[in-house]
Amino acid sequence: MKYAIILGDGMADYPIQALGGKTPLSAANKPFLNKIAKKSLTGLVKTVPEGMKPGSDVANLSVLGYEPNKNYTGRSPLEAASIGINLTDTDVTLRANLVTLSGEANYEDKTMVDYSSGEITTEEARALISDLKKSLDDDLHTLYSGISYRHCLVTAFGKAEGGFTPPHDITGKKIAGHLPTRKEYLDMMKKSYEILKNHPVNADRIKRGLNPANSLWFWGEGTRPALENFESKYSLKGGMISAVDLLKGIGKLTGMRVIEVPGATGTYETNFKGKAEACVSALIGGLDFVYVHMEAPDECGHQGDLEHKIYSIERVDEVARRVAEGLSAAGERFRMLVCPDHPTPLSTKTHASDPVPFLIYDSAAECDGAKEYSEAAAKETGVYFADGSCLMKELLK
The missing domain is CATH 3.40.720.10 (Alkaline Phosphatase, subunit A)
Structure with a gap:
């Protein structure tokens, strides 16, 4: 059978x-x-x-x-396994979406335009994640590239908490009220916007009428299952x-x-x-x-x-x-x-x-x-x- x-x-x-x-x-x-x-x-x-x-x-x-x-034990640990990340018992993982946010000057005033950045290609996404890693990776935080808009952040000795919201739940809505409560993650998201908003990959996408991947968005927290x-x-x-x-x-x-x-x-x-x-x-x-x-x-x-x-x-x-x-x-x-x-x-x-x-x-x-x-x-x-x-x-x- x-x-x-x-x-x-x-x-x-x-x-x-x-x-x-x-x-x-x-x-x-x-x-x-x-x-x-x-x-x-x-x-x-x-x-x-x-x-x-x-x-x-x-x-x-x-x-x-x-x-x-x-x-x-959470969504992102399952995705981390596919990427090939060997988690320890003290690691916390987060799904890191590449999303499209609106252009207001104040990050908290922005709207979730597209949770998938127009289903950005894996090749484009890897170029963006590569540049983000140069500024965001440190002794405790490591970004890993995945497929299309779906990526992973691993935090050593982290906590699986922080008020995270799936971005596909708030499409077309203001992000205020849905932002992480832990400052370390919100700061990383804000910094990612500054790095990505004028990135050559996004400039090219905008020229082609596509949504830019102009911010990371963390959610799906978890630990090794x-x-x-x-x-x-x-x-x-x-x-x-x-x-x-x-x-x-x-x-x-x-x-x-x-x-x-x-x-x-x-x-x-x-x-x-x-x-x-x-x-x-x-x-x-x-x-x-x-x-x-x-x-x-x-x-x-x-x-x-x-x-x-x-x-x-x-x-x-x-x-x-x-x-x-x-x-x-x-x-x-x-x-x-x-x-x-x-x-x-x-x-x-x-x-x-x-x-x-x-x-x-x-x-x-x-x-x-x-x-x-x-x-x-x-x-x-x-x-x-x-x-x-x-x-x-x-x-x-």
Whole structure:
């Protein structure tokens, strides 16, 4: 038996008037998922425990069967693992976004224009981080370059506190009231603005009509986690496919094989076909389980981009189809879980804690499912998992 999880990050949403009251998931052209939903265990699952913030960190740990209440120590340590940072027990890590702030003279008066600096390229971002390190790194603080706008700050002997706010939660809002309460971090953010505002990389981006990456923004604080090895936990050899450091870090920390896919970007322009092919190849080649994570629907939700959120969902459908067809052609029996980690509604442009629709398809055993794969259809089945970390057990039955 082979197992696959096909996860569309932030894929769930709320009904939209422009779609006739449908959600993007319901409105999307997804023939394969609708077909298998009719013969799959389909329902809703709550991936974010009560009292926890609805982040991709918490929700993806939950989907993988790692109870967040017991295993979660912060987002940035997971990303740090992917970057290759060896943390000590006294290190505190922070996600360091490259963001676009408005141009007011006083830092506190600025507005969060873009949490991703127009999804700045990794090449451009590395040039900026390299210059920031020259001024900001010291005996206690070290910046590390990641992917696109996502980077990491490690503070030796630090404290995992400071009133940090995810920048995607305040898009279009004044940053006053959302700034770090610890002076050392606020000072670094202010200094980063002075370094970046006239940087040649940003001057070139402005000429091209792109948002400049003119400030660091710290959030996602945490300390080194201790996650159980995936193979020890499930007696399965596992693999992780994702473009983002968060999921790669979870893969590394749980001993899964992190599978790199050329052209995987974390956007709606990512190499969806390559991810599907890599999943099939890994499963046929000896792995028992592969987690295929696609960031695109989430990014589109944060940007309020309806057209490309629907497009991304349709690509998730294609990935699920390619994986199923590839395994069937190889004569493999398989079980496949398809779900989002959390909703990223276009109306709010940030994460929500609402239950999300899932389906578990068995290539050799059909059951009564739902009329389609959507939030409403999943709710109609009456199937509900209040604890998202139990979903993995259901997949592996």
